[in-house]
Amino acid sequence: MSSIGFVKYINMKTEPPGPKARKVVEETTRLLSPSIARFYPLVIEKAHGALVEDVDGNRYIDLNAGLGVLSVGSTPSPVVDAIKKQAEKFLHxxxxxxxxxxxxxxxxxxxxxxxxxxxxxxxxxxxxxxxxxxxxxxxxxxxxxxxxxxxxxxxxxxxxxxxxxxxxxxxxxxxxxxxxxxxxxxxxxxxxxxxxxxxxxxxxxxxxxxxxxxxxxxxxxxxxxxxxxxxxxxxxxxxxxxxxxxxxxxxxxxxxxxxxxxxxxxxxxxxxxxxxxxxxxxxxxxxxxxxxxxxxxxxxxxxxxxxxxxxxxxxxxxxxxxxxNPLSAASALETLKMIEQGKLMENAERLGSQLMKRLNEMKEKYEIIGDVRGKGLMVGVEIVKDKRSKEFGIKEVERILDYSWKHGALLLSCGKSSLRIFPPLVIEQDMLDEGLDVVEEAIKRAAS
Ligand SMILES: Cc1ncc(COP(=O)(O)O)c(C=O)c1O
Structure with a gap:
């Protein structure tokens, strides 16, 4: 049962990293460059739209769009079809x-x-x-x-x-x-x-x-x-x-x-x-x-x-x-079409202003939210030890990210102690709300 009550999208079957994820992390450490600093050990199995499933069957809400890349969400059908079509013509x-x-x-x-x-x-x-x-x-x-x-x-x-x-x-x-x-x-x-x-x-x-x-x-x-x-x-x-x-x-x-x-x-x-x-x-x-x-x-x-x-x-x-690359270009043409025809910029503006409103309300409630800023679906929340000292809330951010991930919201940080919320532009209001419920609970716990 989720700590935030009824959930429609998130489905946590086991505490991450589960057994399959731990194995992939071990192999990654053994074989891949150690220069990469990850936020938490999430191991992806599949993703669609703004939902992500890990190798142990947990389902999460994507609040980071694969680090800002998945503007039209994961595996959007028009893009996948365009790539397949191009792949049959020539790859390079x-x-x-x-x-x-x-x-x-x-x-x-x-x-x-x-x-x-x-x-x-x-x-x-x-x-x-x-x-x-x-x-x-x-x-x-x-x-x-x-x-x-x-x-x-x-x-x-x-x-x-x-x-x-x-x-x-x-x-x-x-x-x-x-x-x-x-x-x-x-x-x-x-x-x-x-x-x-x-x-x-x-x-x-x-x-x-x-x-x-x-x-x-x-x-x-x-x-x-x-x-x-x-x-x-x-x-x-x-x-x-x-x-x-x-x-x-x-x-x-x-x-x-x-x-x-x-x-x-x-x-x-x-x-x-x-x-x-x-x-x-x-x-x-x-x-x-x-x-x-x-x-x-x-x-x-x-x-x-x-x-x-x-x-x-x-x-x-x-x-x-x-x-x-011709596959990338085919994908980009479809991506831009989806943004235009799906009115995703309007969605970003509409959801973004709701998001800012909710985060500003949270700022009033929680002493550790120092600043909320952003435009559209590119929103930062600066976490501090307290509003007066503005001391960076580095440990608090770590706790917020960890709690959010373990409870189904894929949140990242930026700067010294800010949360960044930048979901796919295709995300729907109720899904974003559910992700934010997790983030709010994480902030509440980090503040206490
Ligand atoms: C503003 C900006 N410029 C450049 C880059 C570098 O992009 P890449 O990682 O694709 O080389 C990034 C990556 O995060 C970025 O945020």
Whole structure:
């Protein structure tokens, strides 16, 4: 019997990890790289929509969309059918050397849905980090400038270039230096814990003034900067949402200096926040948009969509054998269709506002909820020891994740002590509510 009363979707047959799961975890430890840090030992057997079953027959509600990838849920039939159909035609014929059609259809769609009415070009890779690498190279190539700006708390991936822009956790950096030269990190507008100790809106956007007066005017000559890389909502860094005018102010500083605005939408894009791309909430049009995760329902694919006038690199300057794989492209075309025709962005907006309402009510009830923030179905809950000290609730987050998992809700954390709630966009209200009932019980217990 569940501790939260009647449940419709969750079905826990044994306390996880069950016997079959433990065996897989043991074999994983024996054979696979130890560099991967997992949240808890969940071993998947199958998944459909926003429900996941483990190898011991337990059924869970997915509150993390396979780390933001499963925007249209697991194994959606239209996507699976499109992949099967494409698989019978051809599996691979590298677009670095030959041509095929479905990546063109996809590029047309990406050009249409990304912000900016100018002409655009698309480069395909396989992962978020690859899109970031491509953007670093293109920014340098196009501008012939060596430097880049990025934000503290950022996560852009783990390949050497992307890692050089990343600054969310030291354990991701430790042992890998020297990284790419020419990267300067500036503070991100994390208003709940303002790096300058100020309060919004009285601060008057000190954070953007700081970039101008303390960075560009003093030690990073603007004419040497190729691009500024940013996440419109910091993901790994804690689901941090910048204040309303932040990106307009940033753009005003960068554009006149010829500094490219590079928008990393790997986690926040493809409808998750109720718009195709999160940056649309701030009304600016970046020079490059980086897309991965939610674009192809779990098939590996990433895209760099840039202004055509910026994508000036020559033949042979950049490519990847597997980038733009035809199965991934078939999957992406169907995924985008599902988001549009199924009105999933509207769903994200509607469920997201219900979610924020419930979490804000919970914030009133529980001393350990310090902040609730987000857009659409990209919502963070910062857990603290108590509201006054704002001390990070690291142990509390561990307990909340563990309880939630053991009681059927697949919840993840981010930042130092935040919960992130980012279910598939296809999730229904009653399923989300049931998942949240578990999370609320977990918070209640962690608070007591
Ligand atoms: C904003 C952002 N950029 C880039 C990446 C790297 O993507 P990948 O893990 O596919 O290389 C991630 C991954 O979490 C991300 O959240």
């Amino acid at each position: 014929f590298s677009y670095t050397d030959f041509y095929y059609e479905n990546i063109i259809k996809l590029a047309e769609k990406l050009v249409e849905i990304t912000p900016g009415s100018w002409e655009k070009s698309v480069y395909y890779g396989n992962s978020g980090a690859e899109a970031v690498e491509a953007a670093i190279k293109l920014a340098r190539y196009h501008t012939r400038r060596p430097r880049m700006l990025a934000f503290s708390g950022a996560f852009h991936g783990r390949t050497m270039g992307a890692l050089s822009l990343t600054s969310s956790k030291t354990r991701q950096m430790k042992g890998f230096s020297p990284l790419l030269s020419g990267v300067t990190h500036v503070p991100y507008p994390y208003c709940y814990r303002c790096p300058y100790g100020k309060t919004f809106p009285d601060c008057g956007y000190f954070c953007t003034d700081f970039i101008q007066h303390e960075v560009l005017d003093k030690y990073v000559p603007a004419e040497e900067v190729a691009g500024v890389f940013f996440e419109p909502i910091q993901g790994e860094g804690g689901y941090v949402v910048p204040p309303p005018d932040f990106f307009k102010r940033l753009e005003k500083m960068m554009k006149p200096n010829g500094i490219l605005m590079v928008d990393d939408e790997v986690q926040s894009g493809i409808g998750r926040t109720g718009k195709w791309f999160a940056i649309e909430h701030w009304g600016i049009e970046p020079d490059m948009v980086l897309i991965a995760k939610g674009i192809a329902a779990g098939m590996p694919l990433s895209a760099l969509v840039a202004k055509k006038s910026v994508m000036t690199w020559e033949p042979g300057s950049h490519a990847s054998t597997f980038g733009g």
